[in-house]
Amino acid sequence: MHLMCGTIANPVDSGRAIVRVGAASMGQGFFLLFAAVSVITALTVVLARNPIHSALALMACFLQISAIFVLLGAPLLAVIQIFVYVGAIMVLFLFVIMMIDVREAVLQRFVPGGNLPALVLLGLLGIEMLALVLWSDRFSATEPVAVSSGDEVRQLGTTLFADYLLPFEVASVILLAALVGAIVLARRESG
Amino acid sequence: MVPLSWYILLGVVLFVVGAAGVLLRRNILVVLMSLELLLNSVNINFIAFGHYHGDLRGRIFAIFVIAITAAEVAVALGILVALVRNKSTLKVDDVTMMKG
Numbered sequence: 001m002h003l004m005c006g007t008i009a010n011p012v013d014s015g016r017a018i019v020r021v022g023a024a025s026m027g028q029g030f031f032l033l034f035a036a037v038s039v040i041t042a043l044t045v046v047l048a049r050n051p052i053h054s055a056l057a058l059m060a061c062f063l064q065i066s067a068i069f070v071l072l073g074a075p076l077l078a079v080i081q082i083f084v085y086v087g088a089i090m091v092l093f094l095f096v097i098m099m100i101d102v103r104e105a106v107l108q109r110f111v112p113g114g115n116l117p118a119l120v121l122l123g124l125l126g127i128e129m130l131a132l133v134l135w136s137d138r139f140s141a142t143e144p145v146a147v148s149s150g151d152e153v154r155q156l157g158t159t160l161f162a163d164y165l166l167p168f169e170v171a172s173v174i175l176l177a178a179l180v181g182a183i184v185l186a187r188r189e190s191g
Numbered sequence: 192m193v194p195l196s197w198y199i200l201l202g203v204v205l206f207v208v209g210a211a212g213v214l215l216r217r218n219i220l221v222v223l224m225s226l227e228l229l230l231n232s233v234n235i236n237f238i239a240f241g242h243y244h245g246d247l248r249g250r251i252f253a254i255f256v257i258a259i260t261a262a263e264v265a266v267a268l269g270i271l272v273a274l275v276r277n278k279s280t281l282k283v284d285d286v287t288m289m290k291g
Contacts, residue, residue: 031193035201042205042228046212051220058224065231068201071193072242074250081234084257089227089264096268097220100275118214126207133203139196145245159247160254171258178262185269188276 031071038064051102052094059090073144076153198239205232217282219274223267230260 041064044057062085069078133139160168205228212225234253241249274286 028193031197035197038201039204039208042208045224045228046208046216046221051218051224054221054224058227061228062231065235068198068235069238072198072238074238074242074253077234077238077250077253080254080257084261085227085231088261092264092268093220093224096271099272100281101279102220102281115215122207122211122214125210126203129203129206130200133196133199139194139199141195141243142192144192144243155247156250156254160251164251164255167255171255174262175258178265182265182269185266186272 027071031068034064034067034071038068051097055090055093055097058093059086062086062090074152076156195239195243198235202232202236202239205229205235217284219271219281219283219286222283223264223271227260227264230256 038061041057041061045054045061048054048057062081066078066081066086069075069081209225209228209232212228213222216222216225234256237249237253237256239249241247241253275281278286278288280286
């Protein structure tokens with residue numbers, strides 16, 4: 001930041017540069033905040049003993065991830081994330097937690113060291129992915145490619161209904177099948 | 192701007208945490224929630240790559256992932272309710288009815 005300000009002599013340009021650098025570091029600060037909170041809440045999901053605490057932490061994690069979607073320039077996806085995950089899926093989870101008795105689950109101990117092969121597998125997976133990401137130079141892009149300006153929702157809808165019509169139909173059939181299946185599975189046997 | 196690798200690293204961390212929940216926890220509800228976490232980390236990757244390469248397909252696939260996740264959760268919770276009604280347990284290890 002100091003280097004950038006020092007090299008620019010024109011005060012107007014330097015002011016603009018400061019504004020740009022300030023905006024960039026503000027974006028980084030917001031990203032770090034959302035990422036830290038989402039990782040902490042994700043750890044809470046896994047480590048909490050009470051499933052209700054896990055569900056509430058998962059809700060907070062989804063909110064942080066939707067904020068990260070806003071940072072990524074996809075506000076429509078952020079809204080969908082809040083509607084579907086926080087509005088529908090978490091309510092479903094909380095209803096099921098209310099329907100069944102979780103007191104026994106609260107009492108059972110959670111020992112992370114109980115499953116050694118799974119721990120080794122997880123460690124290997126994490127180390128492998130971190131090494132791939134950190135060593136590869138394909139992920140070093142700092143500026144997003146400028147897409148053609150226009151309405152995001154319109155572009156998305158045109159692409160979805162023109163190029164991806166068949167996957168869209170298949171997804172709606174899958175949702176219908178899931179609806180029918182959930183009703184059939186959760187229905188009490190009538191005689 | 193935030194570098195692309197930061198988003199990828201966040202996806203990696205969330206994926207490992209979710210995989211730890213799936214593999215280490217024995218409570219079925221927490222296993223399902225960790226599955227949601229896995230799918231969300233993949234969504235972050237999709238949207239980050241799409242944003243940095245100027246491609247709309249990342250968002251399209253994220254929308255499909257969200258739709259399929261909603262279907263998966265509905266069916267999984269239906270199975271869970273039926274399971275708890277038949278066999279009052281929430282532990283993954285106790286569900287061995289399909290084993291020969």
